[in-house]
Amino acid sequence: MRQPLYGPEQAQGIWVYLEQQGGQLEGVSLELLAKARELADETSAELTGVLLGDGVKALAKDAGAHGVNRVFVAEDPELEQYRTAPYARVVAGLVAKHKPDIFLLGATPDGRDLAGRLAVRLRTGLTADCTNLALEDGTGLLLGEVTGFGGGILATIKCEQHRPQMATVRPGVFAAGAPDESRKASIRRVKVALAPEDSRVEVLERVIEEGVDLTRSKVIVAGGRGTRGDFSLLEELAELLDGDVGATRVAVDEGWIGRDRQIGQTGFATRPALAIVCGISGAMHFTVGVEKAETVIAINSDPEAEIFEHADYGVADDLFKVLKPLVDEIKQAQAK
Numbered sequence: 075m076r077q078p079l080y081g082p083e084q085a086q087g088i089w090v091y092l093e094q095q096g097g098q099l100e101g102v103s104l105e106l107l108a109k110a111r112e113l114a115d116e117t118s119a120e121l122t123g124v125l126l127g128d129g130v131k132a133l134a135k136d137a138g139a140h141g142v143n144r145v146f147v148a149e150d151p152e153l154e155q156y157r158t159a160p161y162a163r164v165v166a167g168l169v170a171k172h173k174p175d176i177f178l179l180g181a182t183p184d185g186r187d188l189a190g191r192l193a194v195r196l197r198t199g200l201t202a203d204c205t206n207l208a209l210e211d212g213t214g215l216l217l218g219e220v221t222g223f224g225g226g227i228l229a230t231i232k233c234e235q236h237r238p239q240m241a242t243v244r245p246g247v248f249a250a251g252a253p254d255e256s257r258k259a260s261i262r263r264v265k266v267a268l269a270p271e272d273s274r275v276e277v278l279e280r281v282i283e284e285g286v287d288l289t290r291s292k293v294i295v296a297g298g299r300g301t302r303g304d305f306s307l308l309e310e311l312a313e314l315l316d317g318d319v320g321a322t323r324v325a326v327d328e329g330w331i332g333r334d335r336q337i338g339q340t341g342f343a344t345r346p347a348l349a350i351v352c353g354i355s356g357a358m359h360f361t362v363g364v365e366k367a368e369t370v371i372a373i374n375s376d377p378e379a380e381i382f383e384h385a386d387y388g389v390a391d392d393l394f395k396v397l398k399p400l401v402d403e404i405k406q407a408q409a410k
């Protein structure tokens with residue numbers, strides 16, 4: 075690996091990339107701030123936010139209410155829409171100058187894109203798609219937990235010599251804290267100096283895909299291969315419980331349901347109060363996406379299925395036989 079830009083002895087503080095969209099901070103940024111605040115308190119480190127855009131300064135106040143001590147704000151018309159080159163130049167410049175120890179970004183499409191470019195430019199490592207973060211006892215090194223080698227293991231990755239220690243975390247992994255308006259961040263304006271080549275890519279149109287946001291769902295009824303593509307009872311149950319339908323990757327790949335419904339390592343990390351998982355075997359790739367649910371009920375016809383190891387309650391039976399009377403019963407109860 076190439077020489078680091080700077081090493082542990084020069085590094086200090088925890089940084090969070092504050093992703094914004096349509097005049098609001100992304101949910102994942104608030105979730106990261108909650109976790110980063112916890113890590114910063116453990117080590118008495120300063121917590122810094124990095125905010126880029128055009129006319130976004132007001133959002134620094136929101137970040138302050140979520141526990142940031144200081145926010146670097148870079149505003150420029152060229153930064154109005156996310157584009158890799160100008161964003162990477164501004165953020166890499168800030169990192170090289172101020173030398174953070176840890177830098178966290180949301181694993182959104184833009185966050186992933188930026189993190190990869192930054193890691194190369196800053197000559198450091200990147201632990202992508204973490205399912206948890208912690209600090210190592212004794213060394214204080216950032217430990218990023220990821221599912222690895224086909225999902226059979228949970229790996230903990232650390233970056234010993236290169237700085238910043240970078241990680242991306244998917245939406246829904248951590249819970250956002252409540253804002254406290256009495257907390258204020260100091261705001262540092264950043265002078266934006268871009269190069270002509272940063273503007274080579276022009277954004278012609280930005281299309282936001284409509285879909286369900288499973289990271290915010292309170293109740294999820296999820297289906298896998300065991301549904302054989304028939305999600306009708308799951309949909310009915312989800313509606314009765316004011317919840318949303320989720321799925322395994324198998325169900326999505328089969329084309330039975332949209333990709334916005336996929337739970338798991340390459341889908342969404344959810345944290346509902348209740349997850350009812352039907353006809354799902356319990357592969358780790360899936361279970362990492364429901365492990366933060368308060369209560370998991372599994373329905374699987376195979377009594378030996380792995381999913382029962384991850385459930386609070388289990389029904390070893392045909393899902394259709396279980397769901398039909400359950401739906402009827404809830405309908406009757408709600409009609410009273």
Ligand SMILES: Cc1cc2nc3c(=O)[nH]c(=O)nc-3n(C[C@H](O)[C@H](O)[C@H](O)COP(=O)(O)OP(=O)(O)OC[C@H]3O[C@@H](n4cnc5c(N)ncnc54)[C@H](O)[C@@H]3O)c2cc1C
Nearest residue numbers: 298299300322323338339340341353354355359360375393
């Ligand atoms: C790199 C990588 C990333 C991945 N990412 C994800 C991810 O994000 N999300 C994800 O879900 N998967 C992911 N996968 C796939 C994952 O490993 C599993 O293959 C997948 O989760 C299995 O889906 P399933 O449980 O629907 O199907 P299966 O494993 O085939 O299980 C079907 C289950 O249904 C039960 N069943 C059958 N009929 C019935 C019935 N009538 N009533 C009740 N139960 C019944 C069976 O007993 C069985 O346990 C990933 C894989 C890789 C390699």
